[in-house]
Amino acid sequence: MKLMDTLKNKTQRAKGRAKEDAGRRSGDPDMEAEGRKDRMAGGAKQAGEKAKDAFREVKRTGER
Numbered sequence: 001m002k003l004m005d006t007l008k009n010k011t012q013r014a015k016g017r018a019k020e021d022a023g024r025r026s027g028d029p030d031m032e033a034e035g036r037k038d039r040m041a042g043g044a045k046q047a048g049e050k051a052k053d054a055f056r057e058v059k060r061t062g063e064r
Contacts, residue, residue: 005049012042 019035
């Protein structure tokens with residue numbers, strides 16, 4: 001997994017968590033939902049990167 005991709009995904013998740021919390025505190029359900037969406041998107045991207053890495057490792061192991 002590339003370091004920059006990991007940092008971007010973690011940043012997106014943190015930003016989403018902050019938006020979600022701000023929306024909850026201010027009583028703004030739209031902001032809370034947007035934060036939840038950002039957080040979930042960052043998590044999905046991170047899972048996709050891990051799956052790609054696992055596939056590359058399997059492919060590399062098969063070549064030996």
